[in-house]
Amino acid sequence: MFRFLVRLVLTALALWLATAIVGGISLYGDSAGAKFLSLLLVALIFTLVNTLVKPIVMMVGCALYVLTLGLFGLVVNALMFWLTGWVSEKLSLGFFVDGFWPAFWGAIIVSIAMWVMDLLTPRREVEA
Numbered sequence: 001m002f003r004f005l006v007r008l009v010l011t012a013l014a015l016w017l018a019t020a021i022v023g024g025i026s027l028y029g030d031s032a033g034a035k036f037l038s039l040l041l042v043a044l045i046f047t048l049v050n051t052l053v054k055p056i057v058m059m060v061g062c063a064l065y066v067l068t069l070g071l072f073g074l075v076v077n078a079l080m081f082w083l084t085g086w087v088s089e090k091l092s093l094g095f096f097v098d099g100f101w102p103a104f105w106g107a108i109i110v111s112i113a114m115w116v117m118d119l120l121t122p123r124r125e126v127e128a
Contacts, residue, residue: 006121011043012036014113015095021109024102025085028094035094042095046084046110054080077111078104 016039019027029035057076058065064072078100085097097103 008040008043008047010114010117010121011046011110012039014110014117015039015042015046015106017113018106018109019095022102022105024098025106026096026098028096038094041091041093042084042088045087045091045093046081049080049084049087053083074104074108077107081107081110 016027019025027035027038029038054076057079058073061072061076082097082100082103085095085103088095097106
């Protein structure tokens with residue numbers, strides 16, 4: 001459970017980074033605390049979308065992955081990011097993604113940020 005909460009906070013930080021860098025991705029809130037809570041909820045939605053919807057899209061688009069040598073994965077990541085923005089907007093969480101291209105660049109930034117954070121976080125040793 002602790003690892004999940006840490007991962008959720010790291011995802012929220014990666015989403016914040018995307019809002020800071022990419023024009024077209026907005027975060028609204030009255031205070032810093034409200035924005036942080038909003039980011040945590042959006043990170044939870046992002047995790048759920050990637051856990052539940054992404055495997056279905058990947059299975060349906062399997063041939064496109066092969067034909068594009070995996071580049072279709074960038075499009076899928078952008079669509080998952082865009083879907084997260086849409087759900088967040090419908091739930092009035094203060095997170096908005098204005099179209100495909102901001103979602104595309106936001107997904108790339110979140111992916112890179114999560115990769116770097118994974119490299120920096122210590123691994124739990126596996127006992128034999």
